[in-house]
Amino acid sequence: MKRVLAKMATVSAAALTMTLIPLAGTSYAAGCYGAGCDNLGPVSQSCDGDAVTKATAYADGSLKAELRWSPACQAAWVRVTDPSGPNAWWPKYGYIEKWSSYGSGFLRSLQVTFPDPGSDWSNMLGGSSYYYRVCIKDSGTNHVDCSTFW
Numbered sequence: 001m002k003r004v005l006a007k008m009a010t011v012s013a014a015a016l017t018m019t020l021i022p023l024a025g026t027s028y029a030a031g032c033y034g035a036g037c038d039n040l041g042p043v044s045q046s047c048d049g050d051a052v053t054k055a056t057a058y059a060d061g062s063l064k065a066e067l068r069w070s071p072a073c074q075a076a077w078v079r080v081t082d083p084s085g086p087n088a089w090w091p092k093y094g095y096i097e098k099w100s101s102y103g104s105g106f107l108r109s110l111q112v113t114f115p116d117p118g119s120d121w122s123n124m125l126g127g128s129s130y131y132y133r134v135c136i137k138d139s140g141t142n143h144v145d146c147s148t149f150w
Helices: 002-024
Strands: 052-059 063-070 075-082 092-100 106-113 118-121 130-138 143-146
Touching (some): 075 092, 075 130
Antiparallel strands (some): 092 106, 092 130
16 A cells, blocks of 8 residues: 555656646747847747846936847837826827947837826837937927937
C-alpha cells in the first residue's frame, strides 16, 4: 500500500511540475523590429512589455507626453496622459517625431489626441539609428511644447 501511495504521489508531483514549467518561462516575442514597426501598435506587437520612458514633454501644468522606447522592438512611440480632464474647447495632440541621424532632418511623425481624462498612445516609429522627440500641440493656439531629442 505504501508503494502505491508513493507512486501516486510521484506521478501527481510530476504532472503538476509539467503543467507549471511552461508558465515559468513564458515570454512574448516582439511582433516587429526596427523600421518594420513603423505605424504598428506597441501593444498589438508586444513591444510595450519592456518599454521605458526616454524623454518627456509637459504642457498646461498637467498634460504629459512621454517618449516610450522598446529595446526588444527597437521602436518608439508617444504616450499621452491628461489626469485632470477637459482642458479647452479644442483638442490637444501628442506626437512623436523621427529624425535622421545622418543630417537629412525630419522624416516622419505620428500623433494621438489627448483623452479627457486618461492615457492613450500612438503607433510606433522604429529604428535605433534615428533621433526621436515627443511634442504636445494645442490646436486652438498652435502652441507646441517638445522634449529633448533622444
